Amino acid sequence: MSEIKHNSKLHEEMVEWRHHIHKHPELSFKEDMTSDYIASVLESNNIEMHRGLAVTGIVATIHGTKKGKVIGLRADMDALPIQERNEFSHKSVHDGKMHACGHDGHSTMLLGAAVYLKQNNNFAGTVHFIFQPAEEGGGGGRVMVEEGIFEKFPCEAVYGMHNWPGLAEGHFAVHDTAVMAANETLKITIKGKGGHAAMPDQCVDPIMIGAQVISAIQSVVSRSVAPLDSAVVSITMVDAGFVSNVIPNEMNLTGSLRYFRSEVGNEVKEKIKNISKGISESMGATASFSSVPNYPATVNTPKHAQLCAQAAETLVGKDNVLRNEKPSMGSEDFSFLLNASEGAYIWIGNGLVPEDSPEGGCMLHNTQYDFNDEILPIGSSYWVKLVRSILT
Ligand SMILES: [Zn+2]
Ligand SMILES: [Zn+2]
Numbered sequence: 001m002s003e004i005k006h007n008s009k010l011h012e013e014m015v016e017w018r019h020h021i022h023k024h025p026e027l028s029f030k031e032d033m034t035s036d037y038i039a040s041v042l043e044s045n046n047i048e049m050h051r052g053l054a055v056t057g058i059v060a061t062i063h064g065t066k067k068g069k070v071i072g073l074r075a076d077m078d079a080l081p082i083q084e085r086n087e088f089s090h091k092s093v094h095d096g097k098m099h100a101c102g103h104d105g106h107s108t109m110l111l112g113a114a115v116y117l118k119q120n121n122n123f124a125g126t127v128h129f130i131f132q133p134a135e136e137g138g139g140g141g142r143v144m145v146e147e148g149i150f151e152k153f154p155c156e157a158v159y160g161m162h163n164w165p166g167l168a169e170g171h172f173a174v175h176d177t178a179v180m181a182a183n184e185t186l187k188i189t190i191k192g193k194g195g196h197a198a199m200p201d202q203c204v205d206p207i208m209i210g211a212q213v214i215s216a217i218q219s220v221v222s223r224s225v226a227p228l229d230s231a232v233v234s235i236t237m238v239d240a241g242f243v244s245n246v247i248p249n250e251m252n253l254t255g256s257l258r259y260f261r262s263e264v265g266n267e268v269k270e271k272i273k274n275i276s277k278g279i280s281e282s283m284g285a286t287a288s289f290s291s292v293p294n295y296p297a298t299v300n301t302p303k304h305a306q307l308c309a310q311a312a313e314t315l316v317g318k319d320n321v322l323r324n325e326k327p328s329m330g331s332e333d334f335s336f337l338l339n340a341s342e343g344a345y346i347w348i349g350n351g352l353v354p355e356d357s358p359e360g361g362c363m364l365h366n367t368q369y370d371f372n373d374e375i376l377p378i379g380s381s382y383w384v385k386l387v388r389s390i391l392t
Pocket of ligand 1: 136
């Protein structure tokens, strides 16, 4: 049963907050107005808070009527550099910026839970509400951990939630272990010998060599990764040459690597490095390989995933909490918090994706995406149920 009812006063307020945040999207580490807005709602509800963590982050704290464990609940606040193509009244007024991942909804659901729990604090323990900046590639979670969030606000466990288009409204998905993949950027530079396009015999053509490297790399996942492990390698940027009659000196390849287990990631990188070097050197060129880790894999601790599932089941029923969904090869910087603390990260259904209309259930990062206001009370109630079930 829902703690925060549909069409209640708090639901109406949450819709208002969500639309305000959606209308004023801000990019990673620049969430100044968003942070001020969230702080103003917390302040007007007399909720204790600390500001300025990882630039714009906020940690709000509510104590229960009795002493007990301390847990953290986290929402992300940032938007994306996307031009919104929606036409509703709360569409973005910031040109080229858009809440296309629903972080406006995440912040609102957490804020709703904080306001509700401030007024209904009959639990035993303390809750830290973590409003985190810069999930979209900025690694705000990493910065918060580096700035000592868990030293300043020790938590026994930390919990996160992301809306999931394609998962029906009123449904949750809870993974026992891996939820989201690790994400690294790969760079390969092939150095040959440039010269006249009509005299390739006097050159070492890095483009021809690079084309073979790209093809050969595609065999790494299919031939070197065990069939029940997962990895993805996509070469996404190719840069070489400047005019039609010149063979350039070098070719630069950039790509994305995704995996769940670090052993798999290391094996794939080693193979890509060897293939790049082997092919290039056999043709008279050289190759250098480097990788930049972006986000680690988001892996739940089974015990905490179970607590999340139970809280969701008391809200929407056992049949509506999916336990066997495949993890996503997307990535998430909540992983930094989960590497520093035990906890779990779950998906809340944003609604099925309709074939004819992109609105409501449209996919994440799409120019016509919008967070579903109908799930605001469901998400906030889930947070409340989780707090009440753990802090007894
Ligand atoms: Zn996103
Ligand atoms: Zn997101």
